[in-house]
Amino acid sequence: MDSIPANRRLWNQISSAYQHEHDPQIGAAPRLWGMYSIPDVHLHALGDVTGKRVLELGCGAGQWSRALAAEGASVVGLDLSEAQLAAAARAMGAARYPLVQGAAEQLPFAADSFDLVFCDFGGLSWAPAHLAVPQAARVLRPGGRLVFNVASPWFEACYDEDGSRVTTTLQQDYFGLDTIAENDGGARSYQLTYGDWVRVLRGAGLVIDDLIEPRPEPTTPNGYNETEPHDWAHRWPAELLWVTHKP
Numbered sequence: 001m002d003s004i005p006a007n008r009r010l011w012n013q014i015s016s017a018y019q020h021e022h023d024p025q026i027g028a029a030p031r032l033w034g035m036y037s038i039p040d041v042h043l044h045a046l047g048d049v050t051g052k053r054v055l056e057l058g059c060g061a062g063q064w065s066r067a068l069a070a071e072g073a074s075v076v077g078l079d080l081s082e083a084q085l086a087a088a089a090r091a092m093g094a095a096r097y098p099l100v101q102g103a104a105e106q107l108p109f110a111a112d113s114f115d116l117v118f119c120d121f122g123g124l125s126w127a128p129a130h131l132a133v134p135q136a137a138r139v140l141r142p143g144g145r146l147v148f149n150v151a152s153p154w155f156e157a158c159y160d161e162d163g164s165r166v167t168t169t170l171q172q173d174y175f176g177l178d179t180i181a182e183n184d185g186g187a188r189s190y191q192l193t194y195g196d197w198v199r200v201l202r203g204a205g206l207v208i209d210d211l212i213e214p215r216p217e218p219t220t221p222n223g224y225n226e227t228e229p230h231d232w233a234h235r236w237p238a239e240l241l242w243v244t245h246k247p
């Protein structure tokens, strides 16, 4: 089912509250990955972007894009939601970069346009991967990289909907995680099994270079979800940070 209109409506509705709650964490410093704000300098996922053509898929308020533009990358921030793009425009720094409204499923760019396509809980969490990954591969130049961070199947399978928290009990079927309803209006996020991620990435012609499993310190807070125990993500992988390239 096409979730583009519903996801756009959802993010337009929640943008202001989301930024109010999360921007202080996401934007606290450059290059912070995921729910635990783990610095890229510890994970080495993105590398040097100076002079590179970079596309952020689902840039939100542009905390990542702003940082990479300041480092000298030629960044394009793409997002589905005009409210999120307006937040990115308001937060833009001295290094200006273009913002484009669009969907990860239907990228409005020519083939071979970018050296790096990336996102952090962006388009590859909110668009079906079997549509978005081939699009990302298409717009990359040969040798270009697709790097993205998503929730892990462990995290989703242990998520207790009624208690609104992540637990140490399997709550959902691993093989039934593929589409997650985000509201009653048809908004969806997406999850794949490990095997399906490998097949989707390889099927789009990408080479998998690494699968980083970001591991926060036991006391690092999760800025988005309650976990029981508090150090859940120190003990089990909450996120998958895929590092791939187009040969």
Ligand SMILES: C[S@@+](CC[C@H](N)C(=O)[O-])C[C@H]1O[C@@H](n2cnc3c(N)ncnc32)[C@H](O)[C@@H]1O
Binding pocket: 004, 007, 008, 011, 026, 057, 058, 059, 060, 061, 064, 078, 079, 080, 081, 084, 102, 103, 104, 105, 119, 120, 121, 122, 123, 126, 127
């Ligand atoms: C959790 S935010 C990610 C942005 C930023 N990294 C952050 O953590 O706030 C998810 C973003 O994906 C965008 N989005 C949702 N569906 C999308 C799609 N199909 N294509 C592109 N962006 C999408 C939303 O508008 C939202 O700005």
